[in-house]
Amino acid sequence: MAQRIEEERSGRKQAPVIEPGHTFGSVTDQISSIVLNRPTSTGWFIGFGFFFMLTMMLLYALAYLFLKGTGIWGVNIPVGWGFAIVNFVWWIGIGHAGTLISAILLLLRQSWRNSINRFAEAMTLFAVASAGIFPLIHTGRPWLAYWLFPYPNTMRVWPQFRSPLVWDVFAVSTYFTISLLFWFIGLIPDLATLRDRSENPFAKIIYGILAMGWRGSARHWHRYETSYLLLAGLATPLVLSVHTVVSFDFAVSIVPGWHTTIFPPYFVAGAIYSGFAMVLMLAIPIRKIYNLEDFITERHLENSAKVMLATGLIVAYGYVMEAFLGWYGGSKYDAFLLWNRLHGPYAFFYIMLWVCNIIVPQVLWIRKLRTTPAALFLISGVVLVGMWLERFIIVVVSLQRDFLNSSFGMYYPTRWDWMTYIGTIGMFLAAMFLFVRILPMISIFEMRTLLPEAEVKE
């Protein structure tokens, strides 16, 4: 219906959200057979093996960190926040696309979300897990990280509730919990399908436990819909609040380049921007490898590209405002920050930030590119690099030269910084490999609601 109205308004034919010719049976067969019948390919083993090795590298870097302390990193005074915070913000931002797709688009009844929500949610979980590592390890004594939680301790002190770093703990842990529940509840009907279809008795029992006795009765569906809607309602404010709180880590301080009220909206937009870039980077190869072009159509790619374009423009507005206020605001420290970004030792990265996040994505105005998977894949990669650079510029360049000339300094990441960062990418992708292998990466029952068969007849 909505599609028809949109097509009439724009006067051009849009790609469907599911290719014509499918039936309930064919949708279930195609998606569940990826998990149940398709033999595990050599390519999967190679890919998983490679990223698993990177995960092991992460563990090695972390073990050495726990042994030696944060001195093995490049952080020092004046740049006390280096890669750990850059990567934390980057990862947590990437997670936001999943929640936006699953919660907000659900409430807005955007039916095209049905084919990408499952793996976008999985991506959210793994991204938040990767993000969660960094604040934990950057505390220096991670075995005491439970001190961040308010519990009745023998010291009779509470965490400093006025500190945004404590808000962070609550924001991120709430986010992870809600995302996990949302993902799992959405999986239950599909897990029951896998339980019923799998022939391997071991798999049957595992899927059976996870399906929690789902029978597909009307009462089950009623409860399912209610809880799913409730969780969507709970998750919706999180899309905005989590990255707002993350931006408070910076905005509440007085460092030039951090102390600015534009941070919350511009961080949230940036989060969704990078999140959709990651969704595209994952969806494009997956639909190709598993022949899912019928389900993840050009429509999905184009819509994601449009979201990227819109959020990218909000981010651009943020950059322009930062630069404008540096010049117009009258604070010599802010003016110096702008100068330092443009002419300082990290100027190359600042220019690259504009190129990656603002200039290159403007090609998405061209419809042809929005529907070309290869081009979208490349642009998404550029955006992910750009969003990483943004956090690097915010964290490092602001701290590197703030108020006192005598305490100016430089930040150089060490090999341990890089190993940790690349290691989390490995962990994230290894988890994605496992996910597509053992769980239905597209929601079977939600796809079936998109079919003509599902339309209720009077």
Add this chain to the structure above:
Amino acid sequence: MQIFHRSTNTLSRATIFGAVFVVAAAFLVLAEVQRSPYITYEGVRKPQPVPFSHQHHVTGLGIDCRYCHTSVEQSSFAGIPPTKTCMNCHSQIWTNAALLEPVRESYRSNKSLQWTRVNQLPDYVYFNHSIHVNKGVGCNTCHGPVDQMPLMYQNASMQMEWCLECHRGAEKFVRPRDQVFNMRYQQPSTTTPVVFAGASFTDQESLGRAIVQNYKVRAVKDITNCDTCHR
């Protein structure tokens, strides 16, 4: 198609419901263990080279705390007496007691007695006896009824929550300076008023406030600052 028996429903409900209590109980047990003498050594009598009785020396003989713990009013450390202090009396009395042989041996060989420390704070805590004594904190406020201890034991948990109890409300504990070493001191009541600065007080609340003001005990926000104790 169900692959589990229907009794699994009850089992899974019990698991989910029970998990809440199991987790809550685990936290409760942890909190209790952390505060128990097993961790804190509160009330534990540690073995000593000589079974020295504070009860006998303080209550029985009436020796003042400062006779042995000489530096308590001027120093962070109250001071452990040298063997010479023991021998002031024990060269005259109980000179042949077998229990005191380690003391005499120490005196002869000029080697200190190796007492086992009872009240121990961690190294990252800066603690000063003199400031507490001079602001009106009685010995037994922290050390307990030492005059009734045949063998010395630690009276309090020595955990930070215990320190903060007083640092967040010193007026509930302080007493006049001349009563600091009085082990039988009692907080004021209508039957046992306490005289301080020329006035008679019948309740701890007003006495405490007067002492805090008169002795210039620092504000709560100062004495609960992290770096007051963790320097």
